Amino acid sequence: MFAIIETGGKQYRVEEGLELNVDLMKVEAGESLSIDKVLLVDNDGDTKVGAPYVEGAAVECEVLGHNRGKKVVVFHKLSKKDARNTKGHRQDFTQIKVKAIKA
Numbered sequence: 001m002f003a004i005i006e007t008g009g010k011q012y013r014v015e016e017g018l019e020l021n022v023d024l025m026k027v028e029a030g031e032s033l034s035i036d037k038v039l040l041v042d043n044d045g046d047t048k049v050g051a052p053y054v055e056g057a058a059v060e061c062e063v064l065g066h067n068r069g070k071k072v073v074v075f076h077k078l079s080k081k082d083a084r085n086t087k088g089h090r091q092d093f094t095q096i097k098v099k100a101i102k103a
Contacts, residue, residue, distance in 0.1 A: 016100060
């Protein structure tokens with residue numbers, strides 16, 4: 001059984017027991033979370049597709065914690081101008097574990 005959910009403007013394919021990193025959410029670590037933006041649910045060939053979301057479907061998750069991703073270095077150089085600019089960025093994310101898929 002799997003589902004496709006939407007959170008943070010992105011879509012994820014999830015199964016029970018899967019741990020994944022999603023965009024930062026304002027939920028404390030250790031709390032449970034219910035995501036009701038379910039786009040598709042597949043239960044061994046029985047597929048339900050939403051328009052845009054499947055009614056009554058939800059994915060129960062547990063928040064494992066908050067973290068930051070790897071540093072991305074952005075380097076700009078203008079040739080023949082002796083101009084250089086370096087910036088760094090680290091994306092914040094929330095790590096969740098899927099407990100159950102309710103269809």
